[in-house]
Amino acid sequence: MKLVSVLICTYNAEKTIKHTLESCLNQTYKNFEILIHDDQSSDKTLDVINSIWDKRIRIVKSWKNLWPYKGLNFLLDSAKWEYIAIQDHDDLWYPEKLEKQVKFLEENKKYVWCWTKTLMRYEWDNKWFEYYLEEENYYTLHPSLMFRNNWYRYVGNRVYMWDAYFQKKVLCKWKNLIWNIDETLAVHRIKKWSENYSYKWFKYTKTNISTIFELHPIWYWILCIWFETLRKVFYPILHKIKKDSWIDKIERFPFILQGKKIRKLEEREFNF
Secondary structure (H helix, E strand, O other): OOOOOOOOOOOEOOOOOOHHHHHHOOOOOOOOEEEEEOOOOOOHHHHHHHHOOOOOOOOOOOOOOOHHHEEEHHOOOOOOOOOEEEEOOOOOOOOHHHHHHEEEEHEEEOOOOOOEEEEEEEEOOEEEEEOOOOOOEOOOHHOOEEEOOOOOOOOOOOOOOOHHHHHHHHHOOOOEEEEEEEEEEEEEOOOOOHOOOOOHHHOOOOHHHHHHHHHOOOOHHHHHHHHHHHHHHHHHHHHHHHOOOHHHHHHHHHHHOOOOOOEEEEEOOOOO
């Protein structure tokens, strides 16, 4: 059986990492290792990880702060197995996820990677959305990604849209080499009050602007620039007047707009 290296970068995740690791360890596909890089957490993240006794978990230590994507490159240097699966420190997997992805990649050699339909959980109002793009594509939600281990690395000089750049320009090189499995096998948790939105990383730099131009058609990069400007100008006002919930509603809109088979779920039972 093929072996999978699961990569997780953690930072101050003491409230979520146990649940995340349990969803990984409870996979029906058993041939995997979990490599964890902790980015100098100031809470009890490492204590929680060390309390879980499983020989498949290995902490790969670095003595400096790397941030998420350089941290993933650091883990990739230690990942020697055939497939790479990316997981965030607060997201969840259904038990069959790895099994179905490995099966697909073994049977479809032309594809470099695959992902699955993902359940978006907005914690501030407990709303759920199933998010899905076309079957054949070159972009996915990062925590559901699995790809062949062939010395791929994240580009080191980018922060904004780093995962999209890696997927489109490194893994796919603009060819549709990803297959989206039409089954919900991952859960992406979105914290309330905009705590984990990447807009905080955006600055009007030459690198960020060129990244938008490189990755998207004209209509979309115009929308991106407008949206980022909205974030810079309007969001601080919403923070000041304590209307953070409005930010959550605005941030939700692009996923609803972009998802091809998105479905709103008012209530959903989800237990591990």
